[in-house]
Amino acid sequence: xxxxxxxxxxxxxxxxxxxxxxxxxxxxxxxxxxxxxxxxxxxxxxxxxxxxxxxxxxxxxxxxxxxxxxxxxxxxxxxxxxxxxxxxxxxxxxxxxxxxxxx
Amino acid sequence: xxxxxxxxxxxxxxxxxxxxxxxxxxxxxxxxxxxxxxxxxxxxxxxxxxxxxxxxxxxxxxxxxxxxxxxxxxxxxxxxxxxxxxxxxxxxxxxxxxxxxxxxxxxxxxxxxxxxxxxxxxxxxxxxxxxxxxxxxxxxxxxxxxxxxxxxxxxxxxxxxxxxxxxxxxxxxxxxxxxxxxxxxxxxxxxxxxxxxxxxxxxxxxxxxxxxxxxxxxxxxxxxxxxxxxxxxxxxxxxxxxxxxxxxxxxxxxxxxxxxxxxxxxxxxxxxxxxxxxxxxxxxxxxxxxxxxxxxxxxxxxxxxxxxxxxxxxxxxxxxxxxxxxxxxxxxxxxxxxxxxxxxxxxxxxxxxxxxxxxxxxxxxxxxxxxxxxxxxxxxxxxxxxxxxxxxxxxxxxxxxxxxxxxxxxxxxxxxx
Numbered sequence: 001x002x003x004x005x006x007x008x009x010x011x012x013x014x015x016x017x018x019x020x021x022x023x024x025x026x027x028x029x030x031x032x033x034x035x036x037x038x039x040x041x042x043x044x045x046x047x048x049x050x051x052x053x054x055x056x057x058x059x060x061x062x063x064x065x066x067x068x069x070x071x072x073x074x075x076x077x078x079x080x081x082x083x084x085x086x087x088x089x090x091x092x093x094x095x096x097x098x099x100x101x102x103x
Numbered sequence: 104x105x106x107x108x109x110x111x112x113x114x115x116x117x118x119x120x121x122x123x124x125x126x127x128x129x130x131x132x133x134x135x136x137x138x139x140x141x142x143x144x145x146x147x148x149x150x151x152x153x154x155x156x157x158x159x160x161x162x163x164x165x166x167x168x169x170x171x172x173x174x175x176x177x178x179x180x181x182x183x184x185x186x187x188x189x190x191x192x193x194x195x196x197x198x199x200x201x202x203x204x205x206x207x208x209x210x211x212x213x214x215x216x217x218x219x220x221x222x223x224x225x226x227x228x229x230x231x232x233x234x235x236x237x238x239x240x241x242x243x244x245x246x247x248x249x250x251x252x253x254x255x256x257x258x259x260x261x262x263x264x265x266x267x268x269x270x271x272x273x274x275x276x277x278x279x280x281x282x283x284x285x286x287x288x289x290x291x292x293x294x295x296x297x298x299x300x301x302x303x304x305x306x307x308x309x310x311x312x313x314x315x316x317x318x319x320x321x322x323x324x325x326x327x328x329x330x331x332x333x334x335x336x337x338x339x340x341x342x343x344x345x346x347x348x349x350x351x352x353x354x355x356x357x358x359x360x361x362x363x364x365x366x367x368x369x370x371x372x373x374x375x376x377x378x379x380x381x382x383x384x385x386x387x388x389x390x391x392x393x394x395x396x397x398x399x400x401x402x403x404x405x406x407x408x409x410x411x412x413x414x415x416x417x418x419x420x421x422x423x424x425x426x427x428x429x430x431x432x433x434x435x436x437x438x439x440x441x442x443x444x445x446x447x448x449x450x451x452x453x454x455x456x457x458x459x460x461x462x463x464x465x466x467x468x469x470x471x472x473x474x475x476x477x478x479x480x481x482x483x484x485x486x487x488x489x490x491x492x493x494x495x496x497x498x499x500x501x502x503x504x505x506x507x508x509x510x511x512x513x514x515x516x517x518x519x520x
Contacts, residue, residue: 011313014303015303016303019342039135056318059378059399061261061397061399063259063261063295064259064295064339065259065354065370065371066327066371067339068234068372075327075339076339076340077441078339079325079339079340080340082341085297085323086321086323086325087295087323088323095228098301099260099264099296099297099301100296100301100302101260101265101296101301101302102265102266102302102401102435102437102449102457103265103266103269103300103301103305103309103439103449103450103457
C-alpha cells in the first residue's frame with residue numbers, strides 16, 4: 001500500500017493502483033485513473049461508476065451478469081465503455097476493490 | 104414439540120443436522136431434513152474422476168448413512184418456503200410447518216444459461232465436471248482423446264470451489280504429459296477474471312507455474328455463447344476461442360426456491376444473509392449456510408464447516424432469546440492441486456488474502472501455505488477420509504474457526520523481503 005497524488009489529491013492505493021479507501025474518491029480522481037487506462041469519461045461512464053460504488057457500499061459482490069441486468073448498462077455496452085476488462089477497469093476508476101477470486 | 108427444518112442434506116445441511124442434534128433437547132425439538140437426492144457425493148472428488156485418480160464408486164454414499172438415528176428425512180423437492188406462514192411446500196408431500204428453518208440448498212451449475220452450450224457438442228466435446236455424471240463422461244472422453252485444443256472456461260463468477268478450474272488445468276497438463284501426448288495438446292484457461300490468479304501474493308508465488316507448464320491464459324473473457332458451427336466460444340466483446348474439447352464451468356445458481364420464496368435475489372437465487380451472523384436478512388427465524396448464501400466468501404466445504412461452528416452458537420443464542428454472539432470472518436482454506444503429485448494450500452478470510460507460511464501448526468506445518476509440495480497433495484488425498492468421517496458428522500477439526508495469522512508471513516514482511 002502506498003500514498004500517491006491523483007488529480008492533486010493524496011490517496012492510498014494498493015500495489016495494483018486500486019484505491020484502498022473508496023471514500024478518498026471523487027470524480028476528478030476517476031478522470032485521472034481513467035486517463036491512465038486511455039478512457040475519456042463521459043456521462044454514461046459516470047452513471048455506471050456511481051452504480052458500481054453504490055452496489056459496493058451495500059456489500060454486494062459485483063459480477064458482470066448483475067451489472068448487465070441492472071438496467072444501467074448492458075454487457076456489450078459495458079465492454080465498449082471500458083474496453084479490455086470492463087469490471088476490473090471500471091472498478092479501478094470507481095475507487096472500489098478489484099473483483100477477485102480466492103487466489 | 105417445536106420443529107427445526109433443514110433444507111438440503113449436502114455438506115452444510117448434514118453437518119448442521121449432526122451438530123444441532125447434539126445440542127437441541129430431544130423432548131422439545133423435532134428435526135426434519137429434506138433433500139431431493141438420497142445420494143451424497145464427495146464433490147472435491149469430481150476433480151479427480153476425469154483423470155482416473157478416483158473411481159466413480161469412491162465418491163458416492165447414501166446420505167442417510169450420515170444422519171443421526173431417528174431423524175426424519177424426507178426425499179422430495181422443495182417448491183417454496185412461505186416465510187410468513189413458516190411453512191415449507193413440497194412437490195409430493197404435504198406442507199411442513201417450522202419454528203426454525205435452515206437453508207443449505209447449495210448452488211449448481213446451469214448450462215442452460217449460456218446459448219449454444221448444450222448444442223450438438225454437449226457431452227461429446229463439451230463437458231462440465233462439477234457433477235457426477237459429467238465427471239464420469241469426461242473421464243471416458245479424456246481416456247480416448249487424441250489431442251488438440253483443450254479449453255477450460257469459467258462462464259461467470261461466483262462458482263462453487265473457485266480454484267477447481269485451475270486445478271483441472273494443472274491436472275490435465277500433467278495427465279497428457281504422463282500419457283506422452285503433451286505435444287499434441289494446447290491447454291488454454293479462459294476466465295472472466297483479470298487472470299488465473301487475482302490475489303497479489305498468490306499471483307506472485309504461483310503465476311510462474313502457468314508459463315512453466317505452457318498453459319495459456321485468456322483473461323477478462325466473459326462468455327456470451329458457444330458457436331457450434333465454428334466450434335468456438337464467443338465473448339461479449341466478440342473474441343472467439345476455438346476448441347476441440349471444452350471443459351466448461353457453467354453459470355452457477357442457487358436453488359430456484361430461494362428466489363421464489365422472497366429470500367434472496369431472483370436472478371442467481373442466492374439467499375440474502377448477514378455475512379457475520381448467518382441469519383437471513385429477511386426473516387429472523389431463518390438461517391443460511393454453505394453455497395446457498397450471498398456472502399462474499401468462497402463457495403466451498405471448508406467455508407460451510409467454519410460457518411457451522413458460528414451458526415451453532417448463534418442458533419442457540421437465538422432460541423434462548425439472546426443477541427447473536429458469534430461472528431463469521433469469511434475463513435476458508437483449501438488445497439490446490441498443481442499436478443505431478445504436488446499441491447498448494449491457501450488459508451484466508453474476508454480481509455486477509457492467502458499468504459505464505461506453515462499450516463495448521465505455526466512454524467511446523469506439515470502443510471506449506473502457497474508452497475507446492477508433496478505433503479500438501481497427500482493432505483488433499485487424506486482429506487477425503489476426514490470429510491466422510493469428521494466433517495459431515497459435525498466433529499471439530501484442529502483448525503480454529505476464525506482465521507489465524509500465526510504461522511503466516513504478513514504482507515509487510517513480504518514487501519520488505
